Amino acid sequence: MIDSRVKFRHLQTFVEVARQKSVMKAAELLHVSQPAVTKTIRELEEVLGVDVFERDGRGIKITRYGEVFLRHAGAALTALRQGLDSVSQEQFADAPPIRIGALPTVSSRIMPRAMELFLREKTWSRVKIVTGENAVLLEELRVGDLDLVVGRLAGAEKMAGFSFEHLYSEQVVFAVRVGHPLLNGRQSLFSGLGNYTVLMPTRGSIIRPVVENFLIANGVSNLPDQIETVSDSFGRAFLRSSDAIWIISNGVVAGEVADGRLALLPIDTVETKGPVGLTMRTDAVPSASQAILMQTIREAARELS
Secondary structure: OOOOOOOHHHHHHHHHHHHHOOHHHHHHHHOOOHHHHHHHHHHHHHHHOOOOEEEEOOEEEEOHHHHHHHHHHHHHHHHHHHHHHHHHHOOOOOOOOEEEEEOHHHHHHOHHHHHHHHHHOOOOOOEEEEEOOHHHHHHHHHOOOOOEEEEEOOOHHHOOOEEEEEEEEEOEEEEEEOOOHHHHOOOOHHHHHHHOOEEEOOOOOOOHHHHHHHHHHOOOOOOOOEEEOOOHHHHHHHHHOOOOEEEEEHHHHHHHHHOOOEEEOOOOOHHHOEEEEEEEEOOOOOOHHHHHHHHHHHHHHHHHO
16 A cells, blocks of 8 residues: 555655756755755655665765665556646647547557447547558557557567467458358369469468468468458458459458458468457556547457457
8 A cells, every 4th residue: 555644745746856867956056945854855765764875975875775666666657647748738729639549450440439438428529540551550559659558469579578368369361252152062172273363461460370370271372363452442442353352360351351341261261360459568557538439449349359
């Protein structure tokens, strides 16, 4: 339980003295007297039961215990300021947008319903949705250009500094136009793939290794006529005008298949199933609107998965 004797002024004063390494400078920045700063630090040390600063010649330096406490005190102040700022900003139309990175499968299936639910909350927050390859979206998330990425779980080597919340699992499918020759069952599906143009995930996409391993495991080592794309609009248009085969996550084409505009080859792809969810930076503190949007994404995923 948090000790009720620790107040905001204790954290603020402690962090400022630690930054300035000077009681005098901290007092000037906090617009209080030096004795007031000294008294506040002594009160904090009494609560903690240890010294957080010690004399260093004519100045002061932070102690080992102070260093430990500083990590948490600084994070607490940052979180509190962000919370206050987010509530304040969201009262105005110029609040910064919530920047969401969504893989094509999520952009076409989950995000429309999530946005419908989000708009009902009337937060008046602007939302920016960016689609692209997983590697690109994660890099934008890492540098702060995105607040959240919704898509497949990346490999362990790419998840350093990120947290992942599982929403549902999804598998790869082989989509074609209605009436495609391979739907008549007269030829082997895997041996027949090489007779048609195949739309493949790009090499930077998260499902590319999954697709390649699945094809190799089923005796398909080479597809001579390939087009690499992550564009769902191109994939849909190209399938309508050709006998191409589109290897893509199920969510991208689920709507068209349900409406009878596209069909799936009867290939068992359950082994390609992988987790889809929310990826954030581990040090990120969601604003009020971000937290609401994340909840609507969860609700949409439960409804549609």
